[in-house]
Amino acid sequence: MKRTPFPVSARIALMVLAGLASSALAQETTRKVLYSLQPGETIMRAESTIAIAAGAADIVLVTTMAKDNKGPFFVVRDGKRTGPFTGIKETMATAYAGRTDSSQKNRDCASYTPPPPPEDASATTESDQQGRQVVKFKGKTFGSHLLIFSVQTTPDGALAYLTAGDNDKSWFECSDGRKVSFGGIPAEIKFSPDGKNAAVVCQGNFSMGEMNNMSKLPPEKLQAAFAEQEKKYLYTIAGKKYGPFKSSFGAHDVWFPKTSNDMYFHVNDQLFRNGAPMMKADSFDPCQFYPTPDGKAYAMLTYENIVFSDGKTYPAPLDIVVFQDGGKTVFKWITLENNKDIVVYQRAM
């Protein structure tokens, strides 16, 4: 998967066709204009906060009437417009008076990146007296292994995942006792927002011991061994194995969305959900893909539109939040329409 320019129309057409089956889930969309810019007024986006949350929008606008983003400036906060201000420092001080944080939360990507766990809850790697490595977590010891490749703790500190290698095999383990073994070298561990599902991409099929002995192979077998070692596999903590995939397949092709605990991966123009084919897509950006928890509906963002799986299309969000309410997935987003109206949309699916 590459985050390269993709033919939006073709991709969206495919997705819409795939999503029409679930169009019965479509719900009414609400639309509310929060503020209208004056003629010629533009938002200084980097200096402004346009954030949407499940509860309310957080709008602090720094605007200018000048085309070159120079002053005079205006501030729109709590629906009121003040100014003009001549200097940007004075403007910003007014815009964010009483606030301790003017920075914006990073919600740019729809795939899940876990925040770090509390420091005292993190699993740690240590060496035992034999020089082998173990993982310590919640008073328990996991291992020992010749090498601990990677350790990750869920943000709530409830679970830890590790990948490890011994001479004869590699391991993917969870602190709750789930454990899978395989050949090859595991890469980055990915886990779901609830921490319970996890997966790891693995390179090749050979154990560390087998790789150490590869130099003893005759040339014709060595070449085949190298080719085999280039292949990629995907293992889940539940014991499923997918692949082999081409060497270009990597950890970035596998993700858990923020809005779901399902594992998605994209390979060979095909999007998979929990290992089952979901839709064709020649290229795919997980950051722009918001599936519902049941995987039956989704929204796809481009820089021009937000397109739902039932075919409904709206202007592209400046910010979006997706949350659960009453058993449905609610998409709430904020846009600038007609270059003047700041609008909040909400749609449940």
Place this chain on the structure above:
Amino acid sequence: MFIRERCSVRRSSHATERATPRRPNRRAASFLATVAVIALFLTSGSEALSAADEDYAAIFGDKYAAAERFLRENVWIAGALRLSPEDTRIALAVVFPEIIRFSALEDAIQVRGLKVLYVQYGRAYMNFSVGHFQMKPSFVENLESDYNRLFNPEEKSAAAIPAFERGDSAELRNKRVLRLDDTVWQVRYLRMFILVMEKRYGHVAFSDAEDRLRFYATAYNAGYASGERALRRAMNDKRFHTELLFPKRTYVYADVALFFFRTHPPEANLQPALPT
């Protein structure tokens, strides 16, 4: 004394350059203009050298290390630039401060909304930076336009980058933003920047590679189209910082680039020189 010694080093360095000019056929401008450029260069060079003596690796700490790590983990970038060894070093040093800034702000700034506004409403919303090299749509628009204008079909063919579509529409802006999202394209734009700089400023008398680097770095950071005099004047402007807003301290962009350039000398080759 220290400064005077430094100045004398710069003078002799420049004298050497004059004896073996980089662009002898284009350096026959008026004597006064040359003197003015040399005077300007000596002033900026001496000041910059003392500023460039700061340890930016220590100043930017983890973010500097993260930027180095990015280059180390993406060794393909140096090759994909398809430039001479010196130009490759200059190109990487030119963008290195931006990689530091990207490392610092990656988790704090929300760029998606900025891209949406630019695609939908155009130039009023083009002042934001994208990706590891922190390229702005305005910078890229200029670059595409200059590339179309300054390079003949043979040169475009040799550069392996076709002409860009002309015009200003949401569709073209969308394509441009998608290119900016792609690191491969950012590298391509960086290559184009070096090539365009050669076209625009090939006549400029640089005393040495470090002077050329500082000029190019300033052009990358402050806008390359503003002309030689303006760029020379901007070479010591303290505009660079890694804060989202309200920086407590600002630095000279060219000095940060120069620090990276000096600490990754050609004889060491770029990748082995980076810490492991």
